[in-house]
Amino acid sequence: MSEPTLHINLTSLQKNLNYIQTLSSPTVETAAVVKANAYGLGVDPLAVCLFNKGVNTFFVSTASEAVELRLLLQKKPTIYYLNGYSVTDYNAVNDYDIIPVLNSLAQIENFKQKLHNKPAAMQLDVGMKRLGINSYEILKAKELCRSINLKLILGHLSSADDRSDPANIQQLKQFLKLSKYFLNVPKSLSATGGTLLGKRYHFNLTRPGIGIFGGKPLKNAANVVSIELPVLQVKDIKKNEGVGYNHTFVSPTQKKIAIVGSGYADGLSRQLSNRGFLYAGSVKCPIIGRVSMDLITVDISKLPIAPINLSVLGPLQTIDDLAEQSRTIGYEVLTSLGSRYKRVYHY
Amino acid sequence: MSEPTLHINLTSLQKNLNYIQTLSSPTVETAAVVKANAYGLGVDPLAVCLFNKGVNTFFVSTASEAVELRLLLQKKPTIYYLNGYSVTDYNAVNDYDIIPVLNSLAQIENFKQKLHNKPAAMQLDVGMKRLGINSYEILKAKELCRSINLKLILGHLSSADDRSDPANIQQLKQFLKLSKYFLNVPKSLSATGGTLLGKRYHFNLTRPGIGIFGGKPLKNAANVVSIELPVLQVKDIKKNEGVGYNHTFVSPTQKKIAIVGSGYADGLSRQLSNRGFLYAGSVKCPIIGRVSMDLITVDISKLPIAPINLSVLGPLQTIDDLAEQSRTIGYEVLTSLGSRYKRVYHY
Known part of the structure; x- marks a missing residue:
């Protein structure tokens, strides 16, 4: 993908x-x-x-x-x-x-x-x-x-x-x-x-809306939305190297990072900079540095091999989890998603 | 309109x-x-x-x-x-x-x-x-x-x-x-x-991008983008009445408010709640209460007559002004604008 x-x-x-x-x-x-x-x-x-x-x-x-x-x-x-x-x-x-x-x-x-x-x-x-x-x-x-x-x-x-x-x-x-x-x-x-x-x-x-789509205030809703993002490139960074715009993340140790092909133009808010998470299977990987327009940098040091995709929404991270990381509500997470995604409907 | x-x-x-x-x-x-x-x-x-x-x-x-x-x-x-x-x-x-x-x-x-x-x-x-x-x-x-x-x-x-x-x-x-x-x-x-x-x-x-579109770091750029929003309804509110979701705004005085037909589904961030401004001509009108998905409530008490439209971007409020109010940068303001606007190009 x-x-x-x-x-x-x-x-x-x-x-x-x-x-x-x-x-x-x-x-x-x-x-x-x-x-x-x-x-x-x-x-x-x-x-x-x-x-x-x-x-x-x-x-x-x-x-x-x-x-x-x-x-x-x-x-x-x-x-x-x-x-x-x-x-x-x-x-x-x-x-x-x-x-x-x-x-x-x-x-x-x-x-x-x-x-x-x-x-x-x-x-x-x-x-x-x-x-x-x-x-x-x-x-x-x-x-x-x-x-x-x-x-x-x-x-x-x-x-x-x-x-x-x-x-x-x-x-x-x-x-x-x-x-x-x-x-x-x-x-x-x-x-x-x-x-x-x-x-x-x-x-x-x-007249429910958000509940049907799996968001709060409905609790324990079935998960409707998942997002998979492609890993474009993987690189090693050294201790004290800065990552991304204005180097808002400076690495305390050597790390392996993934550069992911999606950004705030896809509705993944800049508020997620140095704060949000992506998932590789069940492994939680922190976003490091600023989210940019088309790219996100992620710390994947914990992973034994470089992933092909990382997930930003799914069963382990709901729209409400992402909303909290984005300092908003699930509704705004959904309406921000934008037009660049390939949308796949599962029956 | x-x-x-x-x-x-x-x-x-x-x-x-x-x-x-x-x-x-x-x-x-x-x-x-x-x-x-x-x-x-x-x-x-x-x-x-x-x-x-x-x-x-x-x-x-x-x-x-x-x-x-x-x-x-x-x-x-x-x-x-x-x-x-x-x-x-x-x-x-x-x-x-x-x-x-x-x-x-x-x-x-x-x-x-x-x-x-x-x-x-x-x-x-x-x-x-x-x-x-x-x-x-x-x-x-x-x-x-x-x-x-x-x-x-x-x-x-x-x-x-x-x-x-x-x-x-x-x-x-x-x-x-x-x-x-x-x-x-x-x-x-x-x-x-x-x-x-x-x-x-x-x-x-x-390879400039944002500068061509009128945003920082280019200074004194020509204004490329204006947004006019329709006023759907005008109403009077009394002292101590709350406005919008969870009544995050409680009015200290009697006010006249405009309900405007646009919201965070149009890329006008929830961060603008109780913080951003719209303009009626040259008069600055504060957003009061929470920005909701399709609606924004605005204090228009200062205006002598109810406006038909209010402006959220234009010569008096640039993408960088709106970005500051939205706690982000001009780039994210632009890429968030979404698909519901009627887009009109002026030559």
């Missing part, structure tokens, strides 16, 4: 989906969030796989992503886009059977004016202070929505990854209070984190 | 190229490094533009990038790829007139065995301890290269962005010493940083 390769295990994806489904009552639908190109993993095979396993509702971010998904999945599933209705979305909504999430009074009005015969969803801001109708606008929203075919009322929790945060119960109460104005419309409050908080957070539909 | 838009100014690109050319004697060739999809900006229009302005030699990272560039630019320019020759590159090199940089004795041997009638370049490791022939291998390399049509000898400086680093002069001396074994072959040591260190670092060919 001479190119960085991203392996995506669709069986693990299904396992995680199945597990999340078991958390809810059978009457609750489990949708899937596949925005940002399925968190960087490739919406094409992943959404098809989830659809074939029974997912009938998908969420993406923009009208453009929604149209792409409609063309991919054809007639059947319901497709919502979260970032709100803009008047420039008119053709997409009118022609492609995609459903905007209306996040403000102005969006409801714009939508009604030209698309009153089309379905819509509406989001309530229950404390995130991001997208959604504010609590003081609820009566006006109810009035404006009278002639709209509302399919779903959404909320979004700000702090669901922290079970102990009192914001969770406050926001649940706020959602219960505000969504009562739309009695007969199905409701959805929870992504992966909220789904893990218990059944009262589930309402009619949960 | 309802989608994040990346504006690329090709006139500025040419200005930066021209400026870098003026640093060298007329006999020195200025090549261009366009690896990683031209640092994320789009190799297609950028390489064509540079070629039309007289650049005749290009560098990319991998054989795959080199083939893509050959198909784009057709017959004329010389195309080197830096990451070394692998036996799996045989067809690419044989069929597409691309030139590998040989970085190890093994690579020279593999190349010779099947491609001895094709041109090659060779890299000397002068202190970076990354790719390249080690000093103790120089005689063996000279011997192996006897039957090879060597077009270029390369070195790469580890610390050229810091003029005062004594590694620069040490590595220059090492390059002079080692490259003497290849007397009649043209030589190249410097990327943007080395080019700024003075003419003795230029040899026959310089």
Whole structure:
């Protein structure tokens, strides 16, 4: 192998989906969030796989992503886009059977004016202070929505990854209070984190994303993503020799290093410099020196023979492990992966 | 505008190229490094533009990038790829007139065995301890290269962005010493940083990348990249209300905030959370709360009316300003930008 390769295990994806489904009552639908190109993993095979396993509702971010998904999945599933209705979305909504999430009074009005015969969803801001109708606008929203075919009322929790945060119960109460104005419309409050908080957070539909892809806050998820990087060259360095840009690593001893063909242009963050790890089988090899655009230098002194590949993600190093080394979260690790990898899907 | 838009100014690109050319004697060739999809900006229009302005030699990272560039630019320019020759590159090199940089004795041997009638370049490791022939291998390399049509000898400086680093002069001396074994072959040591260190670092060919794209270590570069982000929604928040995931921002006063349709899936790092800035014209607006996957929340209390767009890169905030806010370097800001932007090229 001479190119960085991203392996995506669709069986693990299904396992995680199945597990999340078991958390809810059978009457609750489990949708899937596949925005940002399925968190960087490739919406094409992943959404098809989830659809074939029974997912009938998908969420993406923009009208453009929604149209792409409609063309991919054809007639059947319901497709919502979260970032709100803009008047420039008119053709997409009118022609492609995609459903905007209306996040403000102005969006409801714009939508009604030209698309009153089309379905819509509406989001309530229950404390995130991001997208959604504010609590003081609820009566006006109810009035404006009278002639709209509302399919779903959404909320979004700000702090669901922290079970102990009192914001969770406050926001649940706020959602219960505000969504009562739309009695007969199905409701959805929870992504992966909220789904893990218990059944009262589930309402009619949960919408996990990161959990399906194997990341926190889901614990003990099946590993979906592995990355193998090619070793381009191996060299010996002497005691006191510096490695990489600005010699931020100066070797305390003689070492054997591998130069690996991948870098921050492949989403392997510069934060991993002198801090992250790659694996040769089960042997953990520290990244030394700065991660550069296309190359990473790794201490392989412990290995008896030079490896052909090193792994940066896999069963021994999850997206959350790499996220900690990269000083971020698993979501950003995934969405950063970029386009240079050869993507291989395993069934 | 309802989608994040990346504006690329090709006139500025040419200005930066021209400026870098003026640093060298007329006999020195200025090549261009366009690896990683031209640092994320789009190799297609950028390489064509540079070629039309007289650049005749290009560098990319991998054989795959080199083939893509050959198909784009057709017959004329010389195309080197830096990451070394692998036996799996045989067809690419044989069929597409691309030139590998040989970085190890093994690579020279593999190349010779099947491609001895094709041109090659060779890299000397002068202190970076990354790719390249080690000093103790120089005689063996000279011997192996006897039957090879060597077009270029390369070195790469580890610390050229810091003029005062004594590694620069040490590595220059090492390059002079080692490259003497290849007397009649043209030589190249410097990327943007080395080019700024003075003419003795230029040899026959310089190979700037970041400088052409408007980034440090080039100072006062013409601004190549601007990014405009759509404001999806505006809302008022009260004193003591939290904003975004985990309410990492709690408002000390009443504020007006804009919710902007872009996030870390577009390469705007989570490191910008509660730390970065967007601009409304010339007014600097702080990012508040966490940057999320597709959304950023911004304090626009200072603005008299709600803006339609906010800018994250432009003349008032360069890639290096954003890099500082993102705790990285301009190169990583560029290569992270991702595929969701509408890219618009200005002539």
